[in-house]
Each structure stands twice: as structure tokens, then as C-alpha cells.
Amino acid sequence: MHRPAPLDGQPIGLLGLGIYLPDRVMTNDEWAEYVDTSDEWIVARTGIHTRRIAADDESTADLALAAAGAALADGGFEPADIDEIVLATDTPEVFAPDTAAYVQARLGVGQIPCYDLAGSGCAGFVLALDVARSRALADGRRVLVIGVELITRLMNWKDRNTCVLFGDAAGAAVVGSGAGAIEILAATAGTDGTRSDILGLETGGTRQPVTMERVRQGLHKNLVMDGREVFREAVRRMSEASLRVLVKAGVSMDDVALVVPHQANLRILNAVAARLGLSEERVFINVQQYGNTGSASVPVALWEARDQGRIKPGDLVLLTAFGAGFHWAAMLLRFQESPGMDSGC
Ligand code: ACO
Numbered sequence: 001m002h003r004p005a006p007l008d009g010q011p012i013g014l015l016g017l018g019i020y021l022p023d024r025v026m027t028n029d030e031w032a033e034y035v036d037t038s039d040e041w042i043v044a045r046t047g048i049h050t051r052r053i054a055a056d057d058e059s060t061a062d063l064a065l066a067a068a069g070a071a072l073a074d075g076g077f078e079p080a081d082i083d084e085i086v087l088a089t090d091t092p093e094v095f096a097p098d099t100a101a102y103v104q105a106r107l108g109v110g111q112i113p114c115y116d117l118a119g120s121g122c123a124g125f126v127l128a129l130d131v132a133r134s135r136a137l138a139d140g141r142r143v144l145v146i147g148v149e150l151i152t153r154l155m156n157w158k159d160r161n162t163c164v165l166f167g168d169a170a171g172a173a174v175v176g177s178g179a180g181a182i183e184i185l186a187a188t189a190g191t192d193g194t195r196s197d198i199l200g201l202e203t204g205g206t207r208q209p210v211t212m213e214r215v216r217q218g219l220h221k222n223l224v225m226d227g228r229e230v231f232r233e234a235v236r237r238m239s240e241a242s243l244r245v246l247v248k249a250g251v252s253m254d255d256v257a258l259v260v261p262h263q264a265n266l267r268i269l270n271a272v273a274a275r276l277g278l279s280e281e282r283v284f285i286n287v288q289q290y291g292n293t294g295s296a297s298v299p300v301a302l303w304e305a306r307d308q309g310r311i312k313p314g315d316l317v318l319l320t321a322f323g324a325g326f327h328w329a330a331m332l333l334r335f336q337e338s339p340g341m342d343s344g345c
Helices: 039-046 060-075 099-107 121-139 193-198 212-216 227-249 266-276 294-307
Strands: 012-020 024-027 050-053 084-089 114-118 143-149 169-177 182-191 199-201 223-225 256-261 316-323 327-334
Touching (some): 012 060, 012 121, 060 099, 060 143, 084 099, 084 121, 121 169, 121 182, 169 294, 227 256, 227 316
Parallel strands (some): 084 143, 256 316
């Protein structure tokens, strides 16, 4: 298939965006039926009011496929236009093979390479966008990037410290070169593996295989989280990554129209905004409706920001995310006018 070389002057960036949110809305009051909690506690500590819960007959690949189809349609692409798939998730279809293989088979894209960025936590989608950009740059590829989590299926519904925080969702983008792309101007990422102990889903691998005993104790769904440490690291890393990507792009925070952060919880987002000196209207927040949707949170937020008219042609938009690992990533985008990308602009 022939298409323009990536360095032909066409910007490399996002050529289509799509999301999928399961129908079922779960309120905080419903959580009180499972654990000792209340709407007041959850709203005060997290800002979350509702989250989406996938239907019993939905799996991770179903969510991913729905978002992928929406992204293709948004950009005016057919499955055959895609050269590669990279999918970020911590909640895969099965342990192996990766979820991207299931998506490839059902999307009708042919036998193109596809792979997961597994376990990269809530930073996964932004990391995957950066991988896709380098594939587009080096090889002229058009890459389908997906961030998807069906975390409510794998978490412990009896652990009030964690269960109230999360929700299910998927988001996708087509990345490649094209006149109307939401241009990727710069990206940065990092990992501090010494902090892997403060957040993770540890059971199921070779260190802690699933055993009858662990299942009996409910440990097979044990999300390890040191909430206060995660809070501290998240604020620091998302803020620092944001500043670093601005330096890389040679612009200042004053040039940025909107920051679209990973939606962990409202207090984290407010603290990041305060550190970066951002007023309320320059930070996009939808954690109130969806909770923390892991690697789906950034694409869902970006899609909604565009849909709600919060982004104008020419605007610089900063993505910033952190997640288990500890991984962090930030990316600076420039929106452009384009027939395929104009809803909400
Ligand atoms: N309902 C009622 N009480 C609760 C609940 C709940 N759902 N969860 C915990 N509590 C209790 C605790 O047991 C504790 O009780 P105790 O004092 O009797 O021991 C009390 O509330 C206070 O707990 P703290 O840990 O002090 O509460 P804190 O103000 O730190 O808030 C929270 C907890 C919301 C988890 C906070 O630490 C936080 O936001 N951390 C960041 C975690 C996060 O965002 N994780 C998302 C995944 S990470 C990611 O996106 C990469």
C-alpha cells in the first residue's frame, strides 16, 4: 500500500478518535450495598459520583473493538487502512495472547502486527501514542492505538479502599501522517521501577500464581495500593512530566489552551492544577462521571473535551498521565482544522 512518506511535510498525529462507555451507570449509593462506604465519603475524597460497569457478556476486546470502530469512522478510515495495532491495558482479555490479537482478528484489519503495552497502568495510552508516533515517523505506518480497561471485573468488590475508585471504558485513536492530524509536537515519559510496590495487581503472574488458597482468601483480585504514596507520586510526576514536555516543545504553560490529565481522582487533579498554576477552565475533568478508567481515561477525556467544544483549531493541548510501575508520560498536541476532526472545534 502506497501512502505519503512521514517526512513529506504532513504532520504526524491523531487522525481519528473514538470511545466506548458501557451502558450501566453505577452510583456511589450502590457501593454502600457492597462495602462500608457512603456517597459523602467517596465524593469528598475522590470527587467521583458515578462510574460505568461493563455488562456480564462484555469483555475487554468488546470494549476495545467498539472504541476502535468509532475512531476509524471518525477519521474516515476502513480497517484495511490500518498497518499496526498497539493496545494499552492492565485488564486483558486473557493472560496470553494479548488483547490486541483478539481485536485484530475481529476488526478485519488483516494479518498486521499488533501488540499490547500491558501493565503500563494509567499512563499506557499516552505511552502507546508515543510508540505509534515513532512507527509512523520511521515507517510511514498508520497505527491504531487503544486504551481499554475492564477493571471492575478483576478488582475486589469487597475492598473499599480501592473498589469505589474505578470504572470501565475504552478509547482509541488512529495515529499517522495526514493534513488534518491533531499534531503530536512533543512527548516525554519515564519509569521509576523502585516504586512498583505502591500500586499493582500482583496475583496471577509467576511470583504469585493463582492457587485455591489465594482464591479462598480473595487475594486473586487483590489490588495493592498505598493511597497516600500514590497520591504524592501522581501529583509530582504528572506536574513534572507536563513541564518537561513543554520545554521539549519550546513553549510555556501560557501557550497551552487545555490540559487533559489522567482522571485518577479530583483531589489529585486539583493538586496538579495548583502546582502548574492552572485555572479551573484550563483543565479538563470528567472523573466525576466515570471514575478512574485506567488507560482509557485520557482518550475518553480528550474525546469529550473535543465533543464539548473545549478545543479550538490551533489550540495546544497537553496530555499528562501516571500509573502503576510507576510510569508517567506527557504529550503536547496541536489541533488543526480538518473535515474529519471538526466536531466540537
Ligand atoms: N469509604 C469509607 N471509608 C473509607 C473508604 C471508603 N470507600 N476507603 C477507605 N476508607 C477509610 C479508611 O479505611 C480510613 O479509615 P481509618 O482511618 O479508620 O483507618 C479512612 O477512610 C481514611 O483513609 P485515608 O487513607 O486517610 O484516606 P485518604 O484521605 O488518603 O483518601 C484515597 C484515600 C482516596 C485512596 C487517597 O489516598 C487517594 O486519592 N489516593 C490516590 C489513589 C488513587 O488515585 N488511586 C487510583 C489508582 S492509581 C492510578 O490512577 C494510577
